[in-house]
Amino acid sequence: MEMDKKLVIPGDFLSDDAKQADEGTYVENGKVFSSVFGIASLKDRIRVVPLSGKYIPRAGDMVIGVIKEIAFSNWIVDIRSPYEGLLHISEFPRRIESADMPKYLNIGESIMTLVRDVDANMKVELTLNDQRLRPVKEGRVIEVTPSKVPRLIGRGGSMIAMLKNETGCNIFIGQNGRVWITGKDKGMDLAARAILKIERETHISGLTDRITRFLKEEKGGKPKEKEPEKEEPEKIETAPAEQEEKQEEETEPLPAEEEKVKEHKPGGILDELLGNGK
Amino acid sequence: MTKPEKLIENGIRLDGRKPDELRPIKIKVGVLNRADGSCYFEFGGNKVIAAVYGPREVHPRHMQKSTSAVVRYRYNMASFSVEERKRPGPDRRSIEVSKVSREALEPVIFQEYFPRSAIDIFVEVLQADAGTRTAGINAASIALADAGIPMKSLVSACAAGKIDDTVVLDLNKDEDNYGQADMPIAMTPEGNITLLQMDGHLTRDEFGEAFELAKNGCKAIYELQRAALMEKYASQMEGDVIE
Secondary structure, eight states: OOTTEEEEOTTOEEESOGGGBOTTEEEETTEEEEOSSEEEEOSSSBEEEESSOOOOOOTTOEEEEEEEEEOSSEEEEEOSSSSOEEEEGGGSSSOOOGGGHHHHSOTTOEEEEEEEEEOTTOOEEEEOOSTTOOEEOSSEEEEOOGGGHHHHHOGGGHHHHHHHHHHTOEEEEOTTSEEEEESOHHHHHHHHHHHHHHHHHTTSSOHHHHHHHHHHHHHHTIIIIIHHHHHSSSOGGGTTSOOOSOOOTTOTTHHHHHHHHHSOOTTHHHHHHHHHOO | OOOOSOSEETTEETTSOOTTOOOOEEEEEOOOSSSSEEEEEEETTEEEEEEEEEEEOOSSGGGOOSSSOEEEEEEEEOTTSSSSOOOSSOOHHHHHHHHHHHHHHGGGBOGGGSTTOEEEEEEEEEEOSSOHHHHHHHHHHHHHHHTTOOBSSOOEEEEEEEETTEEEESOOHHHHHHSSEEEEEEEOTTOOEEEEOOEEOOOHHHHHHHHHHHHHHHHHHHHHHHHHHHHHHHHHHHSSOOO
């Protein structure tokens, strides 16, 4: 762990400079204390990244949600938070009738969605009107602690870029800690294992190097003994994560699908949603 | 057990402790996978487990507060936790203990950060030996920190009392049964008292003495609580690669 970082518990004194107080801290009598159990960084701003905790939605966050209910004109979406997300019918990329809602998005289906607004009562409004969004129809979704999402992405996206590169998978990380992986089975297994390893070891220094080494080793040592177990669709390590979508295993058009995810086709999400409509 | 002739002799208690000595404490953080935060706490003969869930949606809905989280605390004794089988389910005593324990923790929790949500704390007593409410509060405060819930500080709790006209720290079962007074307190490391109860009789001076004793006990427990939380992650930090 770097010198300017340390493990703190709630109530630990951090600094006399109240102006520098940031997330995970509170100020009392001009002094800054930690409000959570986590890793404090004292460089620049004083903040504490909690080691655990729930996702609290903020406007602008991209998250992965699961439709859990269909109300009159809203989809009620589980976004892995104390607060449910509301996706209003008018936030669907096309004008649809209320009665047709289950045709386009039914209960149990997963979506990438954008938090449009969160009000003071923690009413969370979601939208699908964004070209970056996709319905989650293939691949797998695993869950990590939301506070560890920044480490998973890495500085300037370095960690996630490396992961994508090494595993040949496309990976989307929702701010709510749901991670969507698409690609070949072996790649997805490796990516899932690497992500869960990152989650476990966020607080140990030299993370990027260690993950790079891990991926290299796993790929290098594969042909011998790792091969047979890799064929199994679900590894134990992915068990804690929800596998929300039925996996379209062994269907080869996956690379093509992956392309589609990368490219910003005009009306991409709409096409996919409509394609989904039965 | 019938009442022993003496509970304390030459400054040594029945279990061999000095008047200002705590019973041995053992703490383990994160013992439950399902819970957001958890803690196992041994306090002499007391064995308790605390689980924290939340913040999460409030059910039933009408309990929710629009500007802050609701904190719910359930203290429960296992039927096998005491010598005579305890009839399962909430009773007068456990409802009271739940209430005062909740109020002992509420002042440190930043409830206003999570409007319309609930923070649920469950404390199960597996084995009781006087002082289960303090053991429960100690465990619950660690479990809250483990769950990542923002707090002003931890809360530590312990009791002091009077046996054979001597003020002592941390009464055990016999001392509680046959002693003259039992006074559990809970406090933050800065010394803010969040729980103060008393059963029995103490003079004003004895109260002061017992209070100081209990405060020192809380400070000692705080250090153990802190160490337990640190240990959960420090062990991983030393070794470089854990596979």
